[in-house]
Amino acid sequence: MIVKTIEGIEALPVQMEGAKDVTVRVVFGPGDGAPTFAMRVFELAPGGHTPFHVHPFEHEAVILSGRIGMVTPEGTRPLAVGDMLLVMGDEKHQFRNLSDTESASFMCLVPIAYQK
Amino acid sequence: MIVKTIEGIEALPVQMEGAKDVTVRVVFGPGDGAPTFAMRVFELAPGGHTPFHVHPFEHEAVILSGRIGMVTPEGTRPLAVGDMLLVMGDEKHQFRNLSDTESASFMCLVPIAYQK
Numbered sequence: 001m002i003v004k005t006i007e008g009i010e011a012l013p014v015q016m017e018g019a020k021d022v023t024v025r026v027v028f029g030p031g032d033g034a035p036t037f038a039m040r041v042f043e044l045a046p047g048g049h050t051p052f053h054v055h056p057f058e059h060e061a062v063i064l065s066g067r068i069g070m071v072t073p074e075g076t077r078p079l080a081v082g083d084m085l086l087v088m089g090d091e092k093h094q095f096r097n098l099s100d101t102e103s104a105s106f107m108c109l110v111p112i113a114y115q116k
Numbered sequence: 117m118i119v120k121t122i123e124g125i126e127a128l129p130v131q132m133e134g135a136k137d138v139t140v141r142v143v144f145g146p147g148d149g150a151p152t153f154a155m156r157v158f159e160l161a162p163g164g165h166t167p168f169h170v171h172p173f174e175h176e177a178v179i180l181s182g183r184i185g186m187v188t189p190e191g192t193r194p195l196a197v198g199d200m201l202l203v204m205g206d207e208k209h210q211f212r213n214l215s216d217t218e219s220a221s222f223m224c225l226v227p228i229a230y231q232k
């Protein structure tokens with residue numbers, strides 16, 4: 001069994017094209033022997049966002065702090081802390097920090113094959 | 117895309133042998149079309165606990181509220197809100213509410229094949 005706290009995990013900048021001012025902490029991934037799915041926590045600086053992109057696998061996510069909007073081709077949906085999301089494969093999406101002054105964070109899980 | 121809040125999900129009693137005063141909310145499971153893994157939130161009444169059991173699949177869990185102890189054959193490890201756990205398959209374990217007065221809750225994810 002592995003127990004972690006968020007403070008003990010290094011935050012790495014997300015280098016993907018289209019990402020802005022985002023870091024990721026891999027809570028449980030291949031390096032921990034996680035067999036099926038990976039748990040990650042992302043932090044968005046004020047105005048930061050993930051890429052507006054699409055991929056063949058799903059996300060399950062939980063909004064942890066701040067004012068995050070989910071951007072889709074239909075527009076931007078504001079989310080509340082505690083909201084839980086299932087983004088299916090092939091749904092275009094972006095997590096965007098709607099605040100210009102406060103950071104925001106969310107947990108996001110993916111199938112293990114898609115976690116580097 | 118599906119967005120849920122915890123308040124909108126029915127809490128069902130956990131009927132497993134060895135469980136005491138536990139409810140489960142299935143946030144994302146087979147009924148939502150979740151492809152790979154299921155997200156659930158468990159609430160333990162004061163003194164409540166999950167079964168002290170073992171199974172072939174892993175848990176990834178987050179402590180959400182209250183004073184939860186993780187019971188293993190080595191003893192009971194108190195956990196803090198925000199702690200994140202990877203319980204590997206075949207590791208005997210139990211989530212136990214250590215408080216006699218306050219409820220406690222945790223999020224627990226499993227491979228989809230093991231979510232009814």
